[in-house]
Amino acid sequence: xxxxxxxxxxxxxxxxxxxxxxxxxxxxxxxxxxxxxxxxxxxxxxxxxxxxxxxxxxxxxxxxxxxxxxxxxxxxxxxxxxxxxxxxxxxxxxxxxxxxxxxxxxxxxxxxxxx
Numbered sequence: 001x002x003x004x005x006x007x008x009x010x011x012x013x014x015x016x017x018x019x020x021x022x023x024x025x026x027x028x029x030x031x032x033x034x035x036x037x038x039x040x041x042x043x044x045x046x047x048x049x050x051x052x053x054x055x056x057x058x059x060x061x062x063x064x065x066x067x068x069x070x071x072x073x074x075x076x077x078x079x080x081x082x083x084x085x086x087x088x089x090x091x092x093x094x095x096x097x098x099x100x101x102x103x104x105x106x107x108x109x110x111x112x113x114x115x
Contacts, residue, residue, distance in 0.1 A: 007070040011035075011063065015074045020055025024063075025109045033063045036107045037077065040098035041090035043105070054095045058082075058102035080104060 011019045020038035022045075027033060039058030046053035059079040065072040082102040084090065089097035 009071045009073070011061070011072075011074040013074060015061070015077055016055075016057040018056040019061060019074055019077075020053060021061070022053070022105065023107050025107045027109055028111060030069075031065050033065055033072075034107055034109060035061045035063055035074075036104035037061050038104075039080075039082075039100055039102040040095060041101050041103065042092070043101075043103045046092055048092060049094060051092055051095045054092065056096075058100065058104060060104065060107065 011021060016037070020042075021035045022038050024033050024035045037057055037059050038053050038055040040054055040056060042053035044053075057077050057079065058081070059077045061077045062075045063072050064075045080102045081100055084099045084101050087099050089099055090101055091098045
């Protein structure tokens with residue numbers, strides 16, 4: 001209600017040393033969230049020199065949310081690869097070289113009817 005940040009937590013850890021979250025969708029139980037993680041060759045939104053959108057583990061991540069949203073951790077990643085063997089690197093200047101163009105840009109949680 002006041003637009004005040006009350007807590008932050010890092011997603012870096014044993015699952016990924018350098019996740020780069022982009023979009024997030026809450027699971028209906030609200031103790032989990034799905035997040036799309038940027039890859040080493042971001043298609044959009046990267047600030048040259050800072051490489052704010054560059055990550056090492058492109059894919060869809062599962063975040064467990066704890067303490068009413070005050071903390072959490074990246075639990076697992078479903079990796080996505082889009083390797084371009086015709087190039088040596090598509091990574092922006094200052095980032096590690098990579099030819100993996102994977103860069104997810106959408107996510108949604110869809111509930112299915114149970115039989």
